[in-house]
Amino acid sequence: xxxxxxxxxxxxxxxxxxxxxxxxxxxxxxxxxxxxxxxxxxxxxxxxxxxxxxxxxxxxxxxxxxxxxxxxxxxxxxxxxxxxxxxxxxxxxxxxxxxxxxxxxxxxxxxxxxxxxxxxxxxxxxxxxxxxxxxxx
Amino acid sequence: xxxxxxxxxxxxxxxxxxxxxxxxxxxxxxxxxxxxxxxxxxxxxxxxxxxxxxxxxxxxxxxxxxxxxxxxxxxxxxxxxxxxxxxxxxxxxxxxxxxxxxxxxxxxxxxxxxxxxxxxxxxxxxxxxxxxxxxxx
DNA sequence: CAATTCATGCAATGGTATTGCATTGTTAGC
DNA sequence: GCTAACAATGCAATACCATTGCATGAATTG
Numbered sequence: 001x002x003x004x005x006x007x008x009x010x011x012x013x014x015x016x017x018x019x020x021x022x023x024x025x026x027x028x029x030x031x032x033x034x035x036x037x038x039x040x041x042x043x044x045x046x047x048x049x050x051x052x053x054x055x056x057x058x059x060x061x062x063x064x065x066x067x068x069x070x071x072x073x074x075x076x077x078x079x080x081x082x083x084x085x086x087x088x089x090x091x092x093x094x095x096x097x098x099x100x101x102x103x104x105x106x107x108x109x110x111x112x113x114x115x116x117x118x119x120x121x122x123x124x125x126x127x128x129x130x131x132x133x134x135x136x137x
Numbered sequence: 138x139x140x141x142x143x144x145x146x147x148x149x150x151x152x153x154x155x156x157x158x159x160x161x162x163x164x165x166x167x168x169x170x171x172x173x174x175x176x177x178x179x180x181x182x183x184x185x186x187x188x189x190x191x192x193x194x195x196x197x198x199x200x201x202x203x204x205x206x207x208x209x210x211x212x213x214x215x216x217x218x219x220x221x222x223x224x225x226x227x228x229x230x231x232x233x234x235x236x237x238x239x240x241x242x243x244x245x246x247x248x249x250x251x252x253x254x255x256x257x258x259x260x261x262x263x264x265x266x267x268x269x270x271x272x273x274x
Numbered sequence: 275c276a277a278t279t280c281a282t283g284c285a286a287t288g289g290t291a292t293t294g295c296a297t298t299g300t301t302a303g304c
Numbered sequence: 305g306c307t308a309a310c311a312a313t314g315c316a317a318t319a320c321c322a323t324t325g326c327a328t329g330a331a332t333t334g
Contacts, residue, residue, distance in 0.1 A: 014331080014332090016280095016281065016331090018282080035321085035322090036321095045283095046282070046283050048282080048283070048323090049281080049283065052281080052282085053281095055323095065206075069204045071320095071321090072320085072321060073206075073322085092250065094252075094256065105253060105256075108251065113245065113248065113263070113265070114245065115231075115242070115265070116245065118269075118273055119242075119267060119270060120267045120268045120273070121267035122268075123266040124264070124265050124266075125264045125265075127262045127263075127264075128252070128262075129258065129260040130257045131256065131257045131259075136255055136257070151300080151301090153299090153300090153311095153312065155312080155313080156312095182314095183315075185293095185314070185316095192292095208290090209289085209290060209291090
């Protein structure tokens with residue numbers, strides 16, 4: 001069995017052509033992608049089906065969502081131990097204000113945050129805006 | 138001059154009835170508010186005008202925006218030294234998954250984050266989801 | 275093989291965010 | 305004070321993204 005199918009199976013997602021296609025694309029590109037980009041890439045595919053594929057992937061812990069607050073919701077592969085309904089995004093997301101790119105800063109670990117007495121966290125997300133490596137100077 | 142007008146003037150925002158009204162409400166409530174709630178509160182006022190008031194306030198550093206990724210954008214007063222185009226939200230935002238409330242955790246300072254070589258940040262936002270104080274147990 | 279469950283494709287809708295434009299109100303220079 | 309310039313407001317309209325309903329087709333299970 002190939003890598004794509006293995007991942008789908010391991011995450012309890014039924015294997016279909018659409019899902020193979022989308023997952024393959026994420027693995028190949030290793031990029032942050034939104035619905036519009038994917039629709040552009042797979043012009044023959046139905047937008048709604050791609051939408052639901054993303055939703056399914058997110059729910060099953062294959063990809064995680066990134067909200068930059070500007071355009072649409074973006075998605076990137078989970079490289080950590082995400083499972084159904086339980087995402088651990090231990091890295092911040094960087095949004096470059098110059099080139100507009102969005103990336104996962106995998107190398108940066110979210111520092112442990114001490115919550116006030118009585119609060120408990122199930123998800124922590126950090127979004128950073130600024131200039132990326134390519135856009136300095 | 139009263140407190141409301143003083144703030145508006147200090148932030149270079151022209152004083153108008155609408156702006157006095159909205160700012161007064163934020164100061165009184167000391168809460169996180171969205172456009173819909175404000176529209177509800179000021180039924181006689183035009184939705185778009187409130188919208189633009191919020192945009193102006195955000196731009197001028199009077200309030201800052203909070204995206205919970207679920208509903209509309211929310212806003213809260215800047216209690217730190219925010220200026221035009223330069224927001225420093227040094228606190229995380231907490232979104233309770235039980236009661237739905239959103240609040241600024243003013244008492245929690247964002248830990249210093251070390252970015253990879255070549256990156257520079259102008260804005261850092263941290264959003265936490267979980268159970269708030271009132272919804273434990 | 276039949277029944278059920280799930281995925282897909284198309285259409286339609288809901289909601290939030292945003293812009294255009296005409297009008298009114300405010301400021302500033304003369 | 306008066307007029308020109310500018311900013312704020314109110315109404316209408318739109319753009320875009322997210323989401324759901326439903327009928328059809330495919331896959332799985334007993």
